[in-house]
Amino acid sequence: MSDAAVTADLETYLSERVRSTPPSGIRRFFEIAATMDDVISLGIGEPDFVTPQPAVQAGIDALNDGQTSYTANAGRADLRTAISEELSSRYGVSYDAEDEILSTVGVSEAMQLTMLSVLDPGDEILIPEPCFVSYAPTARFAEANVVHVPTSVENNFQVTAETLESYITPNTKALFLGYPNNPTGAVLRRDTLEDIAALVQEHDLLVISDEIYDRLVYGEAHERGHVCVPSIDGLRERTILLGGFSKGYAMTGWRIGYACAPAPILRGLYKVHQYMIMSAPTVSQIAAHTAITECQDEVETMRQAYDERRRVLVDGLNEAGLPTFEPEGAFYCFPDIRSTGLTSEEFVQQLLEEEHVACVPGDAFGPSGAGYVRCSYATGLDDVKEAVRRIQRFAAKHQNG
Template identity: 70%
Template sequence: MQERLATLSGLEARLAARVRQVAPSGIRRFFEIAATMDDVISLGIGEPDFVSPPVAIEAAIASLRAGKTGYTANAGLIELREAVAEELARRYGVHYDPAREVLITVGVSEALQLAMLALVDPGDEVLIPEPCFVSYAPAATFAGGRVVYVPTSVENDFQVTAADLEPYLTSRTKVLMIGYPNNPTGAVLRRHTLEEIGELVIKHDLLVISDEIYDRLIYGRAYEEGHVCVPSIPGLWERTVLLGGFSKDYAMTGWRIGYACAPEPILKALYKLHQYIVMSAPTMGQVAALAALRQAQDDVERMRQAYDARRRVIVDGLRAVGLPTFEPEGAFYCFPDVRSTGLTSEEFAQRLLREEHVAVVPGDAFGPSGAGYVRCSYATSMEKLQEAVRRIGRFVERVRAARGVET
């Protein structure tokens, strides 16, 4: 037994360095703890509480009953690729050849990793504005890239600008990773900001990966102005890998359907990787996604409006209990500042879960600039959000009273 334990303990050192140097997801860690407790309100996981659109479910069931249980073409159903291309052209004026420039993937997670593997050589630098989704840096690391974080701040609405990016450019900089609407902050990028970034990208001959999974979930001024699709910016179409999917906008997380769009020479590389890694995305998921694109737009808008109402409840509620909270205009997250409690992000999240059974995620799980914040997902019911705000308020009052700080 001792010999076996010694052997097992030595195995970790034999793992690839690129895997050993990446920490487990900070999001999943709190979710797993919460799963062992009773009466927990989870504001931790970015998963819609809505059921997928009925039309998508029925289409998938019908396809299974019709015996459509085999592979699709490696690149995905041509009908789905055509529908994706049509939707992007209609909404944002960006045009892709569905036969050569659209790839259906196993969620945006696969699309992200394919893009990094296709574009990044060992030692290439990848600029990643942060706070950001936890998978961006690991995806770059797994491809052999060097992650260069570019901090953003609440003072600038968590928008990254060309002026922010320029000091981090070196001769090794190759890729800019953009993720807006942003997870975890809910920030969006304005058109003029993207245009300035576009000029910088062209000047320094960079490539861009743009994660736009939350493109339909925007609110307030951002909704009035409309989402700005990165490849719609002059000069960026030919330099951008556009990532999107169905998990968030359409509440279809478990179907695992995403897509990547790019100019043909780039997409060929993603396609080659995709062929060897996964073969094709799930057939029934593709059928469901096609039905959703064609017939579930009212469902998307209904969910967007519900998120908007929840957004107001949680943002106003957190502000009312004394936690400064940035006004999110996209996705379904808010990012309150907890520094006034005297606790770190980690301490706040751990104690809140233990004492009040509310799960949130420490802000620094999303990058160094997230220190002092926590991420709260409002992709849960209004009743649970209202109760969560009450519990958070009770917790904050108790913590401040113990420190002798007035609420």
């Protein structure tokens, strides 16, 4: 038997849930871009800033002090206390640091723990889309049935209670919300959330809320303030809140996040976490504690820089004839590219080949993303300006097919 045949045969040992899950729709274009020169990437969702220096120094000091052992399974008490105090002061949401907060290896672990802890095979989970590419696969790994709920620019990419209700069945157990949204930059308004809260209570649903971009909101959304889902009447006892340090604090590589939930639910997450992970990285917990207690000025400086880039990119895309929804959160915009006559994938492929600008097809984030592309402004202002010039040149060539 040939090596290729043996390799193919070995794949049959993989579980069906893994074999049926496609690879991330984000990565392929990054791999192509890596082989090219002079590429400006508007693709990756990672801050171009380095972690604030006080947090870095805290991590260095921890290593030099020999703090390299496991922590308690739930994480260091000082970090969980700091998270509790921050959520209370910023959003008026109260969580007990001892029983209702768990430190995790990024939001990615928190999300997988949640899916495994609350979903049984055959349960349905509603996931509005376009959405981050990991949401549906993590639910499927728990053998749940994913029900995609479309959103559109006409509703500012907000999911509404009216739309959600039409997708609820007797098997629906949970609703997943990811706002501020990746890839659209949309935020949920308080009145929208209040309508959703009434629906959730009526149908006895859980809510899983990924709020990793809570610190990165702009314009009127910044003036109003981010609306934390469990702060809405009736949702605190039904919500598992996921958050972390990767985006707002530029700590992607530290891999540190958290989950907050009522104690009976958190005990379920804790049980899976014990067997899966043991504890989040010790040095990362120490650095995160310093970040949350000492680095708020640095967070605001980064937010303002993103806001400036946001304005340049959105205005430039609109001037290019690519109608662009006004993003109010995260660090992405979502231009409509249908006037070029290209599909999302064709647009991204040809833009990369012709102008050396990398972005991501909108339909990588769900069917509602067809005809759009995601552009990240988590890159330097000069690069954003140059990318705009290149995109405008590209669009002028391809406008109207």
